[in-house]
Amino acid sequence: MHVLLVEDDDELGTRIGRGLTQAGFVVERAANGDDGLELGLQPQIDIIVLDLGLPGMPGLEVLRQLRARGVTTPVLVLTARGTWVDKVSGLNEGADDYLTKPFHLPELIARLNALRRRSWGRASNLLEFQDLSVNLATGEVLLANAPLELTALELRMLKYFMSRVRHVISQNELVEHLYSVDGMRESNTIEVYISRLRRKIGADKIKTLRGLGYRFG
Ligand code: CA
Numbered sequence: 001m002h003v004l005l006v007e008d009d010d011e012l013g014t015r016i017g018r019g020l021t022q023a024g025f026v027v028e029r030a031a032n033g034d035d036g037l038e039l040g041l042q043p044q045i046d047i048i049v050l051d052l053g054l055p056g057m058p059g060l061e062v063l064r065q066l067r068a069r070g071v072t073t074p075v076l077v078l079t080a081r082g083t084w085v086d087k088v089s090g091l092n093e094g095a096d097d098y099l100t101k102p103f104h105l106p107e108l109i110a111r112l113n114a115l116r117r118r119s120w121g122r123a124s125n126l127l128e129f130q131d132l133s134v135n136l137a138t139g140e141v142l143l144a145n146a147p148l149e150l151t152a153l154e155l156r157m158l159k160y161f162m163s164r165v166r167h168v169i170s171q172n173e174l175v176e177h178l179y180s181v182d183g184m185r186e187s188n189t190i191e192v193y194i195s196r197l198r199r200k201i202g203a204d205k206i207k208t209l210r211g212l213g214y215r216f217g
Contacts, residue, residue, distance in 0.1 A: 001116065002026045002044050006036035006062065007051045007078070012101075016049070019105040025112070033057025040066050040073065047112055047119075050095075051078045052086050060089055067094040074115040076108075127162040129217055132201055134159055143201060153178065154197050161206065161216035170213035 003025045007013035010031070017027045028045065030036040033054040040048055040062065048066075052059035063075055076097045077090040087098050096118070097111055127134040131144045139155060141148040150158065160177050161169070171190055178190075194214065198206055207215045 002028060002046045003112065004028045004030065004036070004039050004042075004045045004048045006030045006033070006040070006048065006054065006059065008032060008054050009051070016105065016108065020109065020112075023109045031055075033059060033062045037062045037065055041069065041071060045073055047115055048073055048075045049078065049108070049112070050075055052083075052090060053080060060086075060093055063090065063093045063095060072119075074119045076111060076115060078103075127159065129162055129165055129205070132162070132205070134162055148200060150197075150200060153193060154200065157193060157197055158201065161214070165217040166215060168209060168212050168215050173213070 001024070003020055005013060005017055005020070005027055007016065007029070008031050013029060013031065017029055020027050028039055030039050033056045036048075036050065036054065036059075037057060039045065040050075050059050050063060054062070057065075059077065063077070066073070066075070074096040075094065076099060077086070077095045079086040079090065079098055079100050081100055081102075087100075090098055096115055099108060099111060127136060133142045134140075134155070136159065141150055141155065141158070156178060157174070160174070174190055194206060194208075205216060209215055
């Protein structure tokens with residue numbers, strides 16, 4: 001997940017950059033509008049955090065030009081306190097969200113994750129891994145092009161795994177994700193559900209990492 005951070009305040013930029021890196025994002029930085037625009041055009045950028053008060057090209061102009069060139073990458077704009085006109089202009093120019101300075105990093109991270117989810121839903125309704133695909137809109141699962149029957153819980157689990165390919169997922173994290181489902185409140189039942197899922201999708205797709213949790217893919 002590549003985040004482009006366009007922020008001219010070096011101290012703030014460093015702090016945000018560090019926080020985002022710790023949260024698992026890959027951060028690219030630009031300290032002025034022109035560099036921001038150039039990097040923002042790169043296809044590997046998944047999301048853009050754009051300060052509006054920038055030296056050189058103003059943030060709003062960066063946003064306008066990105067959108068004019070057909071770039072649909074989600075953009076969260078950073079505005080100074082009290083500049084409501086900036087927020088309105090930012091949203092009018094195609095920003096997806098905004099945050100007023102000063103803000104707490106966890107809030108920025110939460111909003112970026114929400115934007116990522118939204119744009120991911122727009123971009124594709126299909127999760128794919130090797131011979132396995134899940135249609136998020138219909139819940140249909142295909143294994144080697146043949147429909148696969150999963151229980152609601154298995155489907156939920158599979159979607160979670162497939163949206164985090166090669167991530168280490170702890171047992172607690174899984175329990176938390178599946179918590180609202182009845183009968184899934186104890187982590188020792190997770191192993192049972194995992195083995196059922198493995199039997200259906202192929203045992204080698206979910207690895208158990210002793211003491212750490214699981215890894216899909
Ligand atoms: Ca600034």
